[in-house]
Amino acid sequence: MLDLTFDTPKPKVIAGARQDWELVIGMEVHAQVSSKAKLFSGASTTFGAEPNSNVAFVDAAMPGMLPVINEFCVEQAVRTGLGLKADINLFSAFDRKNYFYPDLPQGYQISQLYHPIVGEGEVIVEMGEGIARQVRIERIHLEQDAGKSIHDMDPAMSFVDLNRTGVALMEIVSRPDIRGPEEAAAYLGKLRQILRYLGTCNGDMQSGAMRADVNVSICEPGAYERYQETQDFSHLGTRCEIKNMNSMRFIQQAIMVEAERQIRIVEGGGKVEQETRLYDPDKGETRSMRSKEEAHDYRYFPDPDLLPLEIEQAWVDDIKASLPELPDDKKARFMGDFGLTDYDASVLTAEVEAASYFEAVAKGRDGKQAANWVINELFGRLKKEEHDITQSPVSPDQLGGIIDLIAKGDISGKIAKDVFEIVYTEGGDPAEIVEARGMKQVTDTGAIEAAVDEIIAANPAQVEKAKQNPKLAGWFVGQVMKATGGKANPKAVNEIVSAKLGQQ
Amino acid sequence: MSELNKLGLAQARDALRKGDVTSVELTEACLKEIDGADALGAFVHKTPEIAMERAAAADVRIKAGDAPAMCGLPIGIKDLFCTKGVASQAASRILEGFRPEYESTVSQNLADAGAVMLGKLNMDEFAMGSSNETSVYGNVVNPWRRAGDDAALTPGGSSGGSASAVAADLCLAATGTDTGGSIRQPAAFTGTVGIKPTYGRCSRWGIVAFASSLDQAGPMTKTVRDSAIMLGAMCSHDPKDSTSADLPVPDFEAMLTGDIRGKKIGIPREYRMEGMPAEIEALWQSGTDMLRDAGAEIVDISLPHTKYALPAYYVIAPAEASSNLARYDGVRYGRRAAMAKGDGITEMYEKTRAEGFGPEVQRRVMIGTYVLSAGFYDAYYNRARKVRTLIKKDFEDVFAAGVDAILTPATPSAAFGLGEMTDADPVAMYLNDVFTVTVNLAGLPGIAVPAGVNGQGLPLGLQLIGRPWEEGDLLNTAYALEAAAGFVAKPEKWW
Numbered sequence: 001m002l003d004l005t006f007d008t009p010k011p012k013v014i015a016g017a018r019q020d021w022e023l024v025i026g027m028e029v030h031a032q033v034s035s036k037a038k039l040f041s042g043a044s045t046t047f048g049a050e051p052n053s054n055v056a057f058v059d060a061a062m063p064g065m066l067p068v069i070n071e072f073c074v075e076q077a078v079r080t081g082l083g084l085k086a087d088i089n090l091f092s093a094f095d096r097k098n099y100f101y102p103d104l105p106q107g108y109q110i111s112q113l114y115h116p117i118v119g120e121g122e123v124i125v126e127m128g129e130g131i132a133r134q135v136r137i138e139r140i141h142l143e144q145d146a147g148k149s150i151h152d153m154d155p156a157m158s159f160v161d162l163n164r165t166g167v168a169l170m171e172i173v174s175r176p177d178i179r180g181p182e183e184a185a186a187y188l189g190k191l192r193q194i195l196r197y198l199g200t201c202n203g204d205m206q207s208g209a210m211r212a213d214v215n216v217s218i219c220e221p222g223a224y225e226r227y228q229e230t231q232d233f234s235h236l237g238t239r240c241e242i243k244n245m246n247s248m249r250f251i252q253q254a255i256m257v258e259a260e261r262q263i264r265i266v267e268g269g270g271k272v273e274q275e276t277r278l279y280d281p282d283k284g285e286t287r288s289m290r291s292k293e294e295a296h297d298y299r300y301f302p303d304p305d306l307l308p309l310e311i312e313q314a315w316v317d318d319i320k321a322s323l324p325e326l327p328d329d330k331k332a333r334f335m336g337d338f339g340l341t342d343y344d345a346s347v348l349t350a351e352v353e354a355a356s357y358f359e360a361v362a363k364g365r366d367g368k369q370a371a372n373w374v375i376n377e378l379f380g381r382l383k384k385e386e387h388d389i390t391q392s393p394v395s396p397d398q399l400g401g402i403i404d405l406i407a408k409g410d411i412s413g414k415i416a417k418d419v420f421e422i423v424y425t426e427g428g429d430p431a432e433i434v435e436a437r438g439m440k441q442v443t444d445t446g447a448i449e450a451a452v453d454e455i456i457a458a459n460p461a462q463v464e465k466a467k468q469n470p471k472l473a474g475w476f477v478g479q480v481m482k483a484t485g486g487k488a489n490p491k492a493v494n495e496i497v498s499a500k501l502g503q504q
Numbered sequence: 505m506s507e508l509n510k511l512g513l514a515q516a517r518d519a520l521r522k523g524d525v526t527s528v529e530l531t532e533a534c535l536k537e538i539d540g541a542d543a544l545g546a547f548v549h550k551t552p553e554i555a556m557e558r559a560a561a562a563d564v565r566i567k568a569g570d571a572p573a574m575c576g577l578p579i580g581i582k583d584l585f586c587t588k589g590v591a592s593q594a595a596s597r598i599l600e601g602f603r604p605e606y607e608s609t610v611s612q613n614l615a616d617a618g619a620v621m622l623g624k625l626n627m628d629e630f631a632m633g634s635s636n637e638t639s640v641y642g643n644v645v646n647p648w649r650r651a652g653d654d655a656a657l658t659p660g661g662s663s664g665g666s667a668s669a670v671a672a673d674l675c676l677a678a679t680g681t682d683t684g685g686s687i688r689q690p691a692a693f694t695g696t697v698g699i700k701p702t703y704g705r706c707s708r709w710g711i712v713a714f715a716s717s718l719d720q721a722g723p724m725t726k727t728v729r730d731s732a733i734m735l736g737a738m739c740s741h742d743p744k745d746s747t748s749a750d751l752p753v754p755d756f757e758a759m760l761t762g763d764i765r766g767k768k769i770g771i772p773r774e775y776r777m778e779g780m781p782a783e784i785e786a787l788w789q790s791g792t793d794m795l796r797d798a799g800a801e802i803v804d805i806s807l808p809h810t811k812y813a814l815p816a817y818y819v820i821a822p823a824e825a826s827s828n829l830a831r832y833d834g835v836r837y838g839r840r841a842a843m844a845k846g847d848g849i850t851e852m853y854e855k856t857r858a859e860g861f862g863p864e865v866q867r868r869v870m871i872g873t874y875v876l877s878a879g880f881y882d883a884y885y886n887r888a889r890k891v892r893t894l895i896k897k898d899f900e901d902v903f904a905a906g907v908d909a910i911l912t913p914a915t916p917s918a919a920f921g922l923g924e925m926t927d928a929d930p931v932a933m934y935l936n937d938v939f940t941v942t943v944n945l946a947g948l949p950g951i952a953v954p955a956g957v958n959g960q961g962l963p964l965g966l967q968l969i970g971r972p973w974e975e976g977d978l979l980n981t982a983y984a985l986e987a988a989a990g991f992v993a994k995p996e997k998w999w
Binding site: 057060061062063064065066067068069096098100101102105106107108158160297299300301304305306307 | 586599711713827830835881
């Protein structure tokens with residue numbers, strides 16, 4: 001069972017000119033649903049296709065075209081909700097969010113304002129061993145992504161690519177439970193990890209498959225606790241929303257920059273205006289997105305083209321039964337079953353592919369040793385070439401084979417690293433490589449004895465000294481290893497040297 | 505056979521099957537009549553090549569004994585239906601030059617049933633209007649005139665082109681759509697039959713949307729039997745329309761027995777409006793008597809929330825329209841306004857929509873935007889939705905009490921003169937829908953049947969409202985009413 005006892009991390013405190021301030025952060029994460037087809041059309045969601053090639057009539061909002069819900073996207077949202085231990089709403093409904101923009105062909109985005117598909121859940125965000133923040137999820141709703149406007153292809157015209165138009169997004173809305181930039185990044189990382197485990201979002205931030213709107217406010221020390229007790233937002237400062245962030249690094253920078261801006265305003269006797277802002281990483285500042293006159297009135301109303309979404313508890317139960325093991329559970333199991341440290345278990349469960357790889361290696365072998373090899377040798381080697389685990393040229397069977405050779409005493413740990421390098425670069429079966437290249441260590445005691453005798457005979461003075469000082473036996477061991485090209489079984493050499501020197 | 509265009513669907517079908525006539529002959533007769541009827545302004549895009557091709561194909565099927573329900577029958581299609589490769593612009597300037605790459609489910613169903621498309625029919629712009637005066641193509645003229653008076657009359661709207669074309673025998677039947685009365689009111693103004701089926705009977709896929717929760721397609725025909733035939737061909741469950749009902753489509757025509765003995769017909773007291781013209785009052789009374797004489801039981805009923813229907817409708821329909829019409833922005837298809845130097849996207853939207861939409865569409869888009877806007881949503885849109893629920897419940901209560909159908913006037917007057925309402929308060933025009941909008945709000949089937957003429961010789965219609973999904977029963981009651989009324993008047997040809 002997962003141990004849920006942890007200490008909460010300390011909130012980030014920023015020293016203003018007059019006093020200390022704490023940060024309060026809530027996030028709206030837009031996660032693109034992993035699905036072959038869009039939320040309301042059969043068009044493909046493949047990233048990077050020719051502009052305007054993945055567009056159904058309904059995506060282009062041709063007259064008279066109607067949306068039809070993609071059941072798989074609903075299933076993915078339910079799966080995500082279950083993965084975040086959230087309430088699944090058997091009744092949900094779609095609303096239209098109306099605004100004009102060229103990459104929004106319908107003139108409205110189909111979303112779920114009034115009745116989202118997923119209700120309250122939670123994410124445990126670890127900030128160190130035994131330290132974690134519990135971030136409450138307020139809701140998850142399904143909505144359509146917009147297309148892409150391209151302004152830099154022509155000096156006078158803008159272009160529109162509708163490939164992304166209508167792709168399903170999950171908007172995952174957190175409560176303002178995040179208390180600093182590092183926590184914000186860790187929260188996003190944890191969410192990404194869970195979604196990738198679930199297979200509901202690929203979590204690729206660079207392609208925009210995962211992006212976040214970050215709500216930042218500041219408060220005096222103690223005010224946040226009063227908010228938590230009462231859930232009364234008036235204890236908190238006015239928030240500003242930093243839109244459309246898709247880099248962990250920029251999110252952290254933006255939070256600090258925005259918090260400092262708010263502190264300057266408040267300490268200067270001013271008032272923070274609630275607004276949406278954009279972060280400019282080049283200038284290191286956030287900027288207001290639109291003036292009050294330009295503020296959108298989205299005129300939400302229930303989409304009359306779609307019936308309310310009613311799902312059955314039995315269906316939800318089926319999805320629940322098919323959920324994969326999630327990161328927290330897997331980590332706890334790795335620590336319990338394989339005796340891994342908290343750190344090693346975290347590293348190995350960061351990506352589900354890595355965890356599966358490790359498990360394949362560890363099966364029937366020493367877990368700790370398997371973890372060492374996967375983390376230190378394999379990950380290290382992959383990192384050198386900027387590859388991830390799915391690109392590993394060494395299969396779990398091959399790596400396991402190497403570990404088996406060590407366990408059998410066929411090769412030493414040192415030789416094993418050479419074998420690993422050969423397997424990594426050239427491929428092949430480790431046992432055959434060791435055999436064919438004469439890398440097998442010498443365990444034939446006769447041969448070792450002969451080598452020891454030879455060294456003893458050639459170094460009488462050293463023998464005398466060693467008899468006085470048993471620590472010098474190591475010198476003989478080294479000489480024997482050198483003479484055998486490193487292939488002698490070190491354990492056997494040790495024993496024979498000690499015996500010959502009369503130390504046993 | 506002479507004047508083939510004057511046939512109805514059933515008559516023509518029977519003649520085709522007997523081999524008395526061919527679809528090519530029928531189609532040629534209609535095309536000739538259409539060409540001579542430009543003064544009516546009904547057909548706005550003629551498709552003679554498609555018509556002749558389909559007619560020839562239909563004749564082959566008929567000969568082979570493989571004739572589906574509408575095989576070889578020439579009809580007109582309202583411009584609101586998207587027809588593949590054929591101009592489909594909802595009578596709006598903003599869809600200028602738009603030729604869809606797809607065919608609406610309803611027009612496809614009709615084509616699959618062998619129907620022959622003669623062309624596209626005029627209508628009010630985006631189906632918004634009750635007089636067919638808001639069309640970019642210009643207004644439609646009603647083939648009927650007041651006795652001894654040459655004044656041009658409206659055929660009603662928004663399916664005015666369909667009504668005029670059917671009444672003037674330019675085609676055997678036509679498709680219409682009805683959001684607040686757009687089939688039934690023009691049918692009543694032109695002495696034709698028009699049924700709006702239960703919401704969800706006909707797929708909305710490929711029909712330019714006005715108000716999605718209210719829009720339904722339906723047939724406009726010369727007789728009730730023809731409506732039964734054509735409605736059966738139009739309906740289907742369509743997985744491409746989430747609001748389409750997954751129900752079997754019965755053989756409506758087979759349900760026309762004319763026997764309505766023992767049926768309970770409700771007369772709603774709230775529909776007896778103050779200032780109702782005597783001729784309408786008299787028509788309603790005679791319709792009531794006819795149904796009683798045919799063996800139906802007449803009961804007084806109450807639909808207490810009726811008076812709130814029109815205001816609720818004129819909140820909900822514009823609200824949905826304001827959102828549905830947002831896609832006409834000049835970006836992807838249709839008209840885009842000429843841009844001045846320095847114009848950006850905002851100017852493009854403003855200019856395109858200002859010149860692309862006519863005044864009535866602009867009015868409704870603005871009303872809709874207003875009622876959905878922050879601070880007004882609850883007072884208008886949400887309240888209207890609540891009223892809608894109450895109106896629906898009014899009907900449910902009446903049907904639960906055993907009423908089979910409800911009889912009301914179809915319109916508050918006979919056809920009025922074109923231009924007569926131009927300077928009137930828009931609400932005066934909206935009052936045309938007073939008897940019909942309740943049916944859309946409740947999602948029920950409603951049919952307009954010609955039941956008499958007024959003192960000036962103009963047709964008047966009665967409306968029957970049925971239980972949800974019981975169009976067959978409703979058509980049968982209408983069939984009995986039609987028989988009893990014996991309406992045979994035709995407009996005198998002046999065009």
